[in-house]
Amino acid sequence: MNKNRIEIDIKIPNQTRYLRLIGKIGEELAIGLNEYSGNCNTLAYYINLVITESVINTITHANACDPDKMVHLSIGIEHDELVIRVFDEGEGFDINNVPPPDFEGLEEGGRGVFLIRAIMDSVNYRKMGTENVLEMRKSLKNK
Amino acid sequence: MNKNRIEIDIKIPNQTRYLRLIGKIGEELAIGLNEYSGNCNTLAYYINLVITESVINTITHANACDPDKMVHLSIGIEHDELVIRVFDEGEGFDINNVPPPDFEGLEEGGRGVFLIRAIMDSVNYRKMGTENVLEMRKSLKNK
Amino acid sequence: MNLDIAEQKKLVVIAIKEERLDAHNATDLKSELLALFEQGKKNILINLQDVRFIDSSGLGALVSGFKNAITNQGSLKLAGLQPQVKSMFELTRLHRVFDIYPTAADVPELP
Amino acid sequence: MNLDIAEQKKLVVIAIKEERLDAHNATDLKSELLALFEQGKKNILINLQDVRFIDSSGLGALVSGFKNAITNQGSLKLAGLQPQVKSMFELTRLHRVFDIYPTAADVPELP
Numbered sequence: 357m358n359k360n361r362i363e364i365d366i367k368i369p370n371q372t373r374y375l376r377l378i379g380k381i382g383e384e385l386a387i388g389l390n391e392y393s394g395n396c397n398t399l400a401y402y403i404n405l406v407i408t409e410s411v412i413n414t415i416t417h418a419n420a421c422d423p424d425k426m427v428h429l430s431i432g433i434e435h436d437e438l439v440i441r442v443f444d445e446g447e448g449f450d451i452n453n454v455p456p457p458d459f460e461g462l463e464e465g466g467r468g469v470f471l472i473r474a475i476m477d478s479v480n481y482r483k484m485g486t487e488n489v490l491e492m493r494k495s496l497k498n499k
Numbered sequence: 500m501n502k503n504r505i506e507i508d509i510k511i512p513n514q515t516r517y518l519r520l521i522g523k524i525g526e527e528l529a530i531g532l533n534e535y536s537g538n539c540n541t542l543a544y545y546i547n548l549v550i551t552e553s554v555i556n557t558i559t560h561a562n563a564c565d566p567d568k569m570v571h572l573s574i575g576i577e578h579d580e581l582v583i584r585v586f587d588e589g590e591g592f593d594i595n596n597v598p599p600p601d602f603e604g605l606e607e608g609g610r611g612v613f614l615i616r617a618i619m620d621s622v623n624y625r626k627m628g629t630e631n632v633l634e635m636r637k638s639l640k641n642k
Numbered sequence: 643m644n645l646d647i648a649e650q651k652k653l654v655v656i657a658i659k660e661e662r663l664d665a666h667n668a669t670d671l672k673s674e675l676l677a678l679f680e681q682g683k684k685n686i687l688i689n690l691q692d693v694r695f696i697d698s699s700g701l702g703a704l705v706s707g708f709k710n711a712i713t714n715q716g717s718l719k720l721a722g723l724q725p726q727v728k729s730m731f732e733l734t735r736l737h738r739v740f741d742i743y744p745t746a747a748d749v750p751e752l753p
Numbered sequence: 754m755n756l757d758i759a760e761q762k763k764l765v766v767i768a769i770k771e772e773r774l775d776a777h778n779a780t781d782l783k784s785e786l787l788a789l790f791e792q793g794k795k796n797i798l799i800n801l802q803d804v805r806f807i808d809s810s811g812l813g814a815l816v817s818g819f820k821n822a823i824t825n826q827g828s829l830k831l832a833g834l835q836p837q838v839k840s841m842f843e844l845t846r847l848h849r850v851f852d853i854y855p856t857a858a859d860v861p862e863l864p
């Protein structure tokens with residue numbers, strides 16, 4: 357059962373200087389996935405990106421850039437899926453109401469959630485007790 | 500207070516193929532340590548080594564190479580110290596009774612604990628409830 | 643952030659000497675670009691050959707620079723995109739916005 | 754594990770094509786070396802130039818090979834150690850046991 361289970365639970369200060377570290381951890385996890393049916397290096401880049409995008413949203417939106425807060429996330433393998441969860445204690449938001457980017461306009465922001473959805477197989481954001489959790493899953497099979 | 504606190508808690512199957520991943524996580528943590536007074540790349544190598552040596556001991560000695568068991572470890576920054584803890588539920592051992600390697604002989608094994616002690620500032624192994632914990636600390640200052 | 647800035651006739655060439663162009667350093671790049679426009683330098687080439695990773699904030703800083711260049715009747719071109727970096731432009735359709743050259747040497751001289 | 758094995762006159766040169774020589778692949782190396790000794794090949798050079806990381810099990814596999822070489826009136830030499838790999842030999846005093854050459858080309862021909 358346990359055979360491929362991996363759990364990495366991370367707490368870092370609410371600061372952008374740690375984005376590299378958490379992105380790299382996701383990348384290294386993906387690089388070692390013998391069981392992945394696709395290109396591990398491409399997956400590694402994408403996982404790095406998804407972690408970076410979701411955590412910068414927590415840093416800026418949920419935690420209002422307060423450097424004394426902490427960010428909590430987990431990266432793991434569960435039943436042939438790579439699962440990333442990012443927790444926050446902010447006001448929350450409705451992820452299904454985030455509009456797609458305006459591809460004709462030239463907005464500076466608004467591409468984070470779009471990229472996360474483009475890369476992952478399932479993405480949801482919900483309240484769980486006193487916190488919110490953004491849960492992102494990617495199947496390692498038949499893709 | 501939180502300013503530099505980092506906690507990375509990891510669970511992996513009791514298999515040597517995951518040594519690279521956990522070693523790399525320690526390495527990446529060390530590479531980003533702006534506050535370290537020494538050479539971050541050397542520290543990164545050493546942390547990779549200490550994690551590899553301590554976890555292989557858990558895999559082989561405490562978990563008797565059973566691939567269905569799990570290994571639990573944590574890597575973090577606490578008050579200007581890099582702290583690595585490796586937990587096991589094996590029979591335990593007295594780390595203070597591990598003899599130094601025989602530098603004149605040609606033993607194949609018996610260098611792991613010696614290397615861990617040579618690299619880290621403090622090393623102890625103790626019972627904590629139902630598990631044992633090997634706790635290894637390295638100061639990031641004035642070294 | 644680490645940048646190499648060189649002037650080649652009418653073109654300012656900025657080589658980004660960072661592995662990542664992300665939310666941690668994108669604001670720095672934005673300010674550097676703004677400072678150049680304020681000095682009247684308006685034709686910019688950004689060489690991304692050392693950048694292995696870009697996120698949406700990095701893309702945002704380039705879009706910001708592009709808009710400022712246009713407003714100043716100038717230009718902002720890109721060169722040296724690694725394949726995975728390039729794929730971020732494609733995913734976000736920004737490859738249709740920027741002039742993208744394989745290497746800095748491929749960029750034609752300004753008239 | 755990935756190894757390039759080439760025979761140069763009386764010497765068998767093994768290039769280890771792995772980033773890590775650790776508890777995960779050290780047993781493989783030990784068996785490869787044993788197989789060579791069993792075939793009567795007893796003078797071995799191990800090129801570590803691609804190895805960025807070695808742990809005590811990796812060192813142990815080399816010690817095992819060294820002892821087997823001696824028992825068979827042969828030799829086991831090392832070349833291409835990266836600085837951090839070299840420091841592992843120094844910490845464990847094994848640099849006094851092995852003949853260590855900067856590169857494979859520096860190893861003198863066998864008589």
Ligand SMILES: Nc1ncnc2c1ncn2[C@@H]1O[C@H](COP(=O)(O)OP(=O)(O)O)[C@@H](O)[C@H]1O
Nearest residue numbers: 413414417418448449454465466467468469470
């Ligand atoms: N963790 C979060 N908490 C609150 N709001 C969020 C969170 N993550 C995203 N959002 C909201 O979703 C919007 C879209 O996010 P995104 O696509 O990443 O673009 P950007 O962050 O550049 O605005 C954000 O502007 C913000 O309003």
Ligand SMILES: Nc1ncnc2c1ncn2[C@@H]1O[C@H](COP(=O)(O)OP(=O)(O)O)[C@@H](O)[C@H]1O
Nearest residue numbers: 556557560561591592597608609610611612613
């Ligand atoms: N987690 C552990 N549980 C039980 N015994 C251990 C553990 N870690 C180390 N030991 C004991 O300490 C000894 C020395 O360990 P080490 O120096 O790493 O050398 P080696 O593992 O090669 O024998 C081991 O042989 C083992 O008996």
